[in-house]
Amino acid sequence: MEGINMKSMVRVAILGVTLLLMAGCGRMGDVQSQSKEGDSSAASQAHSGGKGSASSCEAGEPLEISAAETAFDKECLAAPADKAFKVTFNNKDSFGHSFAVYDKEGGEQLFRGEIFRGPKELVNDIPALPAGSYHFQCDVHPFVMQGALKVS
Numbered sequence: 001m002e003g004i005n006m007k008s009m010v011r012v013a014i015l016g017v018t019l020l021l022m023a024g025c026g027r028m029g030d031v032q033s034q035s036k037e038g039d040s041s042a043a044s045q046a047h048s049g050g051k052g053s054a055s056s057c058e059a060g061e062p063l064e065i066s067a068a069e070t071a072f073d074k075e076c077l078a079a080p081a082d083k084a085f086k087v088t089f090n091n092k093d094s095f096g097h098s099f100a101v102y103d104k105e106g107g108e109q110l111f112r113g114e115i116f117r118g119p120k121e122l123v124n125d126i127p128a129l130p131a132g133s134y135h136f137q138c139d140v141h142p143f144v145m146q147g148a149l150k151v152s
């Protein structure tokens with residue numbers, strides 16, 4: 001009798017664990033572990049992606065950047081040193097964004113782009129800057145819309 005009880009208890013236990021695992025996979029457990037893994041991998045990807053795109057900075061004449069859903073499509077722009085240049089800013093959102101240049105994040109503003117609602121495109125005439133690393137951002141959403149401006 002004891003053996004049978006043990007077996008059935010083990011079965012029940014296994015069934016219970018299986019159900020828990022299945023429930024966990026389908027629901028909270030998996031969602032939580034996925035979002036945790038997703039967050040960390042997304043964060044590390046964003047970091048490595050940031051570094052990667054910093055080395056492959058978007059250059060062009062004029063430079064082009066667009067905004068959609070409160071995000072820039074580029075996190076790095078490359079411009080020539082000691083030469084005025086243009087940045088064509090395409091705001092695809094129906095609300096206001098701008099393209100502004102600072103010497104560094106939270107630093108001195110070097111170029112103040114007009115805040116305008118989209119969908120609309122605006123050409124920003126950026127004055128000549130000495131070689132160096134600068135910061136660009138949207139003055140409406142400075143913490144979520146920003147990037148690096150490499151001048152060389």
Ligand SMILES: [Cu+2]
Pocket residue numbers: 070096097098138139140141145
């Ligand atoms: Cu913005």
